[in-house]
Amino acid sequence: MNANSSRPGTPRGGQASPTLEDLASAAGVSRSTASRAINGGSKVSAKAQAAVDAAIVALGYTPNRAARSLVTRRAGSVALVIPEPDARVMMDPYFAAVITGVNEALRGTDLQLVLLMSRAGDDSARTLRYLRGGHVDGAIVVSHHRTDDWVETLGATGLPTVFIGRPWDTGSGIPYVDLDNFEGGRLAARHLASLGRTTLATVAGPTDMTAAVDRLDGWLQGLRDAGLQPGPVIHGDFTTTGGAAAAGRLLGLAPGVDGVFAASDLMALGVVDALRGMGRRVPEDVAVVGFDNHAIQASNGLGLTTVAHPMVDMASAAGHLLVSAIGSPGEHVAPVVYPAELVVRASTVP
Amino acid sequence: MNANSSRPGTPRGGQASPTLEDLASAAGVSRSTASRAINGGSKVSAKAQAAVDAAIVALGYTPNRAARSLVTRRAGSVALVIPEPDARVMMDPYFAAVITGVNEALRGTDLQLVLLMSRAGDDSARTLRYLRGGHVDGAIVVSHHRTDDWVETLGATGLPTVFIGRPWDTGSGIPYVDLDNFEGGRLAARHLASLGRTTLATVAGPTDMTAAVDRLDGWLQGLRDAGLQPGPVIHGDFTTTGGAAAAGRLLGLAPGVDGVFAASDLMALGVVDALRGMGRRVPEDVAVVGFDNHAIQASNGLGLTTVAHPMVDMASAAGHLLVSAIGSPGEHVAPVVYPAELVVRASTVP
């Protein structure tokens, strides 16, 4: 004789989680009433509501997400799409900030964050299939490059989507959250010019990302505003070593450089170290401005003048945008652009 | 008259995804046969299999996860539990590595990674409810502290779980993946001793994490092995600023210190900067050993001698462990401990 006489189809370990029916009979109401009590108790008497609430606690009831999903056609989760090779994710604190922010926005909703990291090529097709397969109720896409075609493909599916960082193609009115990168670049130029620096160079980011292009455009505009000649422009990859390498080339191109704007703090750190390694004092000989105001900027003891980039807040805003887009589909959502702000520290002002 | 005459109950935007029934009729077979063909085509004739395969492509069919979940009682996802305040996650590259590694292991399975960041207190109860609610098929828990009770609570639910980092309580035979932190600490001590350094201090990690304790124990054992007196032990919080602060206190306690072991690269970086700020040369006056061999170690231009910590590989191993645990529940899974390895660089050997 088998000791396991519990109802069939029970989950692993025999700990059958109670069903709505169980809950209802425990509360002395019908399945329907119990369901109503759980989902925003309108049209439920106070007595019934209380009975159900009590039964929930007593039984430790948790609604079966799959069953609910099946009928509501809502997945109860949103995807965070990170179209980067994984190695990159490791290096860059940006993504950690994004995850943190989005998670923060989702707290309080019953939406779960599922992470989709997709490499280029075959993997992105798989990811796309997943997204359009109704497995998620919405998606947040970060850091897409020019070659990524998420805007068109996701736009076509009708899946609520929010971009973090302005996409290349904004024609279709895709909602996004971005920093005023142009203004950030301009602020950096204006700041260095106001310090009397005249030979100014920049270590820009990859040309296939809007943030990098905007920062560079703003930088050049700022130089023009100040009546200065645009100095060397070197493109880095947003990493510390990339910044250091760029600084080396930079000194070759313009030995008399007295101000550098690096389009990320990581690159700025590399620039500072490389400059020092080559005998330049920072900020006396060369003033350096970074971008992001990331905590890491303090890591070499020198405070870094930088443009603030509230990544967590922005990611959180994107999360909220997505949640509201899911709530009221079809409604137009305006882009959100955060203002840029300069934080002055010792790398430009001793 | 309404143009939207598609079948009722269709998902948003009218793009009704085809059901199994649609697929079956398109392929000219029954629902059952189509189902069998999709899930590991045993007991399906080659002809039927081919017809179904063709129909899948033609219709762009994707199985409805919710419906499948409902009957199989498998969620199709695993949780990554990060019991840390979000701010911490941002700072520490460790978690990014973990996410990368786990994701890597899940690639190829149809399991999705869902991220659960739970603060202490109320939130952890919510997280636990989620985990035991059958919403995930397994969980990976990282970086738990002594006060976390994930081991007991998750152990009790029977949910397949793998820990990254040895938990405090391993009595119940919970599977985990860890680094040989003890040996790592011992290697650091042995290395510094072999260089002729005699006044050795350590900046250890928080006392409520096994990794920190093990590294410290190994360090002390290594000193004993070398016949050296244990120097000052200062506890940091694994951050750069914490390391810098610790270095300051350290010089007060032992002005003649000529070797420091910091239990993380981030802290080591802080230590190096602080030491230099106080006029000590590294490595001439003080040799510094870090831990983790993280990419960031190169950020200040000085190569950091450190203990390798293949976090991505370890996280990936944990992922594979979990996948196999889900596949064959009840089976005992042995812990995996990665060997520690010293990477010698300029912070100890000029």
Place this chain on the structure above:
DNA sequence: AGGCTTTTCGGGAGCGCTCCCACGCACCCT
């Protein structure tokens, strides 16, 4: 060729939930 096993197939049932609809009941108005 007839009876047997083996393989392949199709229909029915049901997973746990939400939604729709119809019913009962208290309440208020004329």
Place this chain on the structure above:
DNA sequence: AGGGTGCGTGGGAGCGCTCCCGAAAAGCCT
């Protein structure tokens, strides 16, 4: 007192899938 007008409730249907089981088809034996 009779007939609305509500609100609160319960039962039925069905979401898309997998699994079970009996039927049909195909292969094998004596």
